[in-house]
Every structure is written in structure tokens, then in C-alpha cells.
Amino acid sequence: MFYHYLKFPSVKRFLTLSLLMAGLTVPALAQEQGVHHQSAEYEAPTDPLVQKKLEKWQDQKFGMIIHWGLYAVPGIIESWQLCSEDWIERDSTIAYEDYKKWYWGLSKDFNPVNFNPEQWASVAKKAGMRYLVFTTKHHDGFNMFDTKETDFKITNGPFKDHPKANVAKHVFNAFRKEGFMIGAYFSKPDWHTEYFWWPKYATPDRNVNYDIRKHEWRWNQYKQFTYNQISELMHDYGSMDILWLDGGWVRPSETVNDEVRSWGAAIPEFSQEVDMPRIATMAREAQPGLLIVDRTVHGPYENYQTPEQRVPENKIDNPWESCLTLANNWGYVPNDKFKSSAKVIHSLVEVVAKGGSMLLGVGPKPDGTLPEEAVTRLAEIGKWLDANGEAIYNTRATDRFQDGTTYFTQGKKGTRYAIALLPENAAAPTVVEWTGNAPKKGSKMKLLQTNKQVKWERAGDKIKVFLPASMAASPALAFAFTAE
Template identity: 70%
Template sequence: MRKIFVAFALISGLFSRVSAQEQGVHPQSQNYEWPADEQVLEKLDQWQDLKFGLIIHWGLYAVPGIIESWELCSEDWLNRPDSMTYCGYKEWYWGLKDDFNPLNFNPEQWAQAAENAGMKYLVFTTKHHDGFNLFDTQQTDYKVTNGPFANHPKANVAEHVFSAFRDKGFMIGAYFSKPDWHSQDFWWDKYATPNRNVNYDIRKFPERWDRFKQFTYSQISELMHDYGSIDILWLDGGWVRPRETVNEEVISWGAPIPDWDQKIDMPEIAVMAREAQPGILIVDRTVHGPYENYQTPEHRIPAEQLPYPWESCLTLGNNWGFVPNEHYKAPAKIIHNLVEIVAKGGSLLLGVGPKPDGTLDSEAVARLAEIGKWLKANGEAIYNTRITKNYHSGNVFFTKGKAGNLYALALVDEGQPVPATVEWSGALPKKGSKIRLLATGQHLNWKVKDGKVQVNVPSSFREKHADYPALAFSFEQ
């Protein structure tokens, strides 16, 4: 029956993928608190140099090719198949553990594709909200090492993913969902599950919630102690938070909020994590304060430049995880997003979901390679840069190198030819200085007219590059 339903899901597309992605986003906090720990500040500065990362959502949801975890939730923006009861759906979904058998699991392919894309850091989902663990946790049997994949030499998936990316010099991030919908201490079968929150009154059953807090602490401790060097603890599920952090801003997001506290003792988790991994960045998403070391706006780019660390979480396709017949964004679109994000002070965390067999889709790999080709020629204007006061002039964005040199990145609309002249205002080169085209190293002719810089793009470059997503220039101010 399960296999029949999986096939039906793949053929009919009966899940509300796009709308679910929009409704399940984590809005961005409006407050930021700089870390006090010098080691954390140092790691944060290193992370801010990287600019471009990969987030991998992979799990049971890849088998039928549906939205990650969310269909288990009973909120009104979701659309499960009419032919199934809610309890029947949950039974079917939990049972996908018996079908998750990625015999072609190839984390080295993932790491190579990410390196080819010019990415520098990884965030990997060790556990999503559905509670299925992609690491060999000792706290539950609901894990990849307890099923058809258990005897595979790479059954402890997270270990091998982290190792493959670490071998490429990536900064390593462990995604971990604070809510766990499979746990009887979060979603207790005694009660219905009306929404994403814990489904019983914690005030009436404090011992049950204490067990869940210990469960969460122990799982994170395993990740911190047993999986090598970890640079980022990326915590999802921002509705699991101290009640005192629920302010008007949080209420305005529209997510259901219970009357009771859902805190999981982040101070204790942070102390433990930083004893095991000194300087680790903790990203307790949307829970502003000392444990949100950088912010994570999702499916959006902030309207203005921000003076503190952040990353935009976007997808290469329309979904975080794998879905069949995905529509991937053009490489030029991702490059334009990256340029704008970096000029506004952020980093781009791009989502790509592996297929159920454990490999990346060939089209996704090809598009990542195209992004990397541009970054190989122009990455000087992206990596190791910081913001400038005037961050853009029309479709020209500015970044600044640590040595003080400035970069101008002119976006070229998809399908349009490279312009013969690029102009901007607000960031004038020093008189007599040279403007260099990063893609070729050439020094270009330029002038200032009516308060605007005008740079001539060589005809040889324009003839060779009929379709080029962005031009990057280096100059002194």
C-alpha cells in the first residue's frame, strides 16, 4: 500500500509544494545581539568571508518526492490527499523508514558539486521536524542506521557527509530540528496534533517535557562529540522557544503560539557545544539573543543593507528537498541573488535536495557548475569582502576587500548582451587609478561624466561572452 501511494504521489503531484514552502518559512528577527565570546567572534568573521554555502535537505520525504516533514502537521495551509485520514497519513509517513534505502549514496559527489559551484560551507539536515535521524543517535531507533540501509558501509550518513565536505575544506554546519514530531514527548499520541507545537500542556506534564529536553540535549551532544569538527549548530523550529521571547514581532508572523513555555535550555546546550567545539556558531533561528549568532531570512533577500551577520536561505529549484521534475532557477538568477546579498552584507545558503538513491540530480549539478564558472573568474569581488556605505547604484552593486580595494558588480539581465559601457554613481574611483575587469585582468578605459563613472567594456570580451550574468570591476577609491 505504501509503495502504491508513493507512486501516486510522484505521478499526480498531489502535495501543495510551493504554497507549503511559502507558509513554512522562518521570518527574520529584527533584533541582533553580537556574541561576547572572542572565539565565536573569530569564527563569525571567518564565516563572513565565505559568502556562499550549501544546505542539504534529505530524508524520508525524498522517497515520494514531497515537501519535507510539513504534511505531518495539521495546519490549514497544508493539503494532504483526500483519500487518506490524518492518522493513516502519519502511519504511512512514519513507515517510509522501511523504504529509505539510498544504495547509491555518494557524499563525495555532493561535495565535488558544491566545490565546483564555488561554495565554501555546508549545512546538512541531521534531523528534520519528522524526527527521522540521519546520524547514528543512541536516543531513538528512528534513524537511518536502523532500517534497510543499516548494513551499508556509509550507513551513518551524517558522518560521511561531514567527512566528504571537510576533506574539501568546507566549514561544517549541522542542521538540527528542535521540534521532533515523532517523539512521544513532543507529540504525545494521547492527544491530537493540531499544529506544529508540542501537543500537550507542558504545565500539566512537566516530567514529559523534561524528558524531551534531555532527549534534545543528548542528541545535540552526540553531534558535538562524535562527528569531528563542527563549525555551525544550525537549529530549526523557532516556535520551540522561551515564552518570554514571544513579542509582538513574533506574534505578527502568524504561527500558532501556545500559552506555555517551550524552552529547551539553550544556555546549557550552548555551554556543552562550545566545550566540545570551541567557538562554534549557534544559529537558534528567529530566537533573537545570544544564541542567534547570525540571522537567516528564508526565501527572501532583505530590502536594505544590514550591519550584522546574516544569510539568505534560498533554493536552486522551488523546493528544499528533492521533488521529481523540479524547475531549477537559471545560474544567472542565483548569481544575481548572490551579488545583491553580499553587497547587503549577507551570505547565500542555497538549498539542493539529493534524490532518494543518494545522488544529486544531474541538471542541478550542471547548474551549480555554471555558477562556479562565474565565481572562479569573479570571486575576488565576493569572497572575503565586506559592505560599503553606498552598496549599489541601480543594477551595479559594491563590495569592499579587506585591503580597502572596492569592487563594482554590474548585473546583466538574462538574455541581454553585455553592454559596451557600464556606469554608476556614488563610488567614484580615485583620480588616476586603474579599473580592472576581473574576468580577464584587463585594465579598462574609464572617465567620470556628470558625476557618474563610465567604464568601457572591450569589444573582444563582448564578442566572446554573448551571455554573461555580471561584470566585476576592481578599483581604488
């Protein structure tokens, strides 16, 4: 993912990273992640096919993003330890160049012999997820698909003779068969190719390490390299719904505003644009109606916004998704701490009530299996959605979207939903109350968990709902009714 480490005087942001070198077993430490705010500006797409796809995507509400690559082998943060910035910690006894060689050398050890994308897709479907974003290449440049542009790829290591060696193709096919919308994550920066990080120079930060104005040929090679790789994904990997581009510091200089400068990362004077108009034209010729998410780069190629590791404080009328992790990290880290299913459900309800979708991050283990705790959590979330999904899927935000810990959504046919968040591990209440979003006088109200009617009454602007004494405990209770 794209981490912003904002340097506000009142907020000290830091990241402690674990270092696992070959042959060592060092427990990974939790990281404090930066907050990625969505772009302050939004430009709605004008292509009717894109508009239609965007409307369909907004109906899905709940997706899975999978970070999986070399970083899974030692169980460390994805890619970022390659970057030489002052917030990154590494073993001071290991030279930086030696560290990069070790990290990229993990390609000789990455052999996920138990890779089973059909099982991943089954778990995600049972969780109630409806769209996928899979990391085809992160900033480290290691490709999880059989690109022809470089040998630094999953199909050129110990996994190359496996029948599912072209990992991305099999992931996309498995999720597509389960009815998911399909998204390809692709990192615009690539720290492995000499066209981005030229070995002639040091690599001081996340940016290209040479002056593009003085070495125009080299940057043009990089632009073509990027174009060719995205073309492969758009032409050779089946039907695509989303091209999800990460690494928003790689952008045209004219889009660098005060918001971008506030990230705290170095921003070069020259433009690092990769010619998005050309890429978008090609991609949409291959995939009509394709959603393009050029994260943080406001304009025609950021079809929806992506606040990271946070839920916005208020309702947002533009299309957006909160990118959140199921554990503390995007990728696999041993002994990571997973969020409870109740916490994830509460976040999902809040996100949807505020007009967004939730993209939940899961990191497979280096052998290709999902962590058991992740599978358990996802199953619990799916169980809740089986009973209450009517209040989540295909809904939109209401003007009055919240009253305390009760949130409201509205179906396309006008049904109003009230979703009351309950404390974790608490007994089911006998009464639920909220203010506003009143049902029509004399109308009926249904509790989705039981699919049965419940009694309610109104006193002024307050609604009181009476529940049966035999109610099973739940992270949240959802009610359907016709509003005034």
C-alpha cells in the same frame, strides 16, 4: 526549513502540496512558500572564539544547505504534511492517523544505494561554495545520523548495512576534506517522539501537543532527549563550526513578541524552551568557538540571522544569511523547476553587497545522487565565481552598496568592487555606467572576467567604463579599483 505563513490582509499566502502515497506516482506541485523575516533584534556574541569564528564565516559568503530525508522517497515537501494546520492539504479520503503511519513507514523504503558524499562535496566546491549545513534531523524526527536516542534513523532501515550508513558522518567528512566550514542542521521540534507529540492526544499543530505545565516530567524527558542528540553531534562527528537550529516556535515564552505572533501559527501560553544555555555550554565545550544559530530566537544563541526565501531590501549591519532554494523546494521533488544560474548569481551579488551570505538549498534524490540539473546549474555558478570571486569572498558591504543594477563590495585591504548585473542571455555591453563609488583620479580599473585593465572616465558623479568589443557574455561583470 521553518515556514512562516503570515496572515496579512493584503497578502494571501497559500501552499498546495502534492500527496504521493505508497505505490502511486503523482507529480509534485510547486509550493508558494511563506516569507521568513530575520529577527528584528540582534545580540552580538561576546566570546572571543565565537567572534573569531563569526568573522571567518562572514568571509565565506556562499554555502550549501542539504535537505535529505524520508520526504525524498515520494518527493514531497519535507515533514510538513505530518502537521495538522489549516494551510496544509492532504487527500481527504485518507485519515490523518493513517497518513502519519504511512509517512513514518517510509523509513522501510529509504535505501539510497548510490549515496556518494564525496561527489556532493566536489560539486559544491566546483560551484564556489565554502560552507555546508546538512540536515541531521528535520521536524518529522527521522535521523540522518546514528543516534543512540531512538531507532527512527537511517542506520536502522534497509540502508543499515551500507558502509556509509551513518550518513551525516560521511557527509561532514567529505565536505571537511574539501575545506568547507561544517554546519549541522537540527530541528528542535521532533514530531516522532512521544515526548513531543504524545500519542495520548491529537496533534493539532506544530507545537508540543500537551500542556507542559501539567506534564513537566514528559517535557523534561524531551529536553534531555534533545540535549543528548545534540551532544552526539557535537562529540562524535568531527570538528563543527555551526549548530543551525530550526523550529523557532520551540522557544522560551519570554521571547514571544509581536513579531513572533505575526507568523500566524498558534503560540501556546506556556514556554517550550529546551534549555539553550545548557545546550550551548555543552556544545562549546566540545566545539570551542561554535556558532549557534537558534533561528528567530533573538538573543545570545542567534549568532547570525537567517531571512528565508528572500533578500532583505536594505543593507544589514548584523551578520546574516539569505536561505534560498536552487529549485522551488528545499528537498527533492520530481520535475521541480530550477532557477537559472544567472538568477542565482544575481541573488548572490545582491546578498553580499547588502552585507550577507547566501545559503543555497539543494535536495538529493532518494537514491543518494544529486539531480543532474542541479549539478549543471552549480557548475555554471562556479565558473562565474572562478573569474569573479575576488569581488565576493572576504568582502564587506560599503555605505553606498547599490546604484540600480550595479552593486558594490569592498575588500579588507580597501579594494572597491563594482558588480554590474546584466540581463539573462544578453550580449555583452560595450559600456557600463554607474553613479557614486568613484575611482581615484588617474587610478587603474581591472575587469575581473579578463583580468585586464579597462578604460574609464568620470563626468560629475557618473562613472563610464568602456569594454572590449570581443567580450564574452556574462551574468554580471565585476570591476576592481581604488575608490576615492
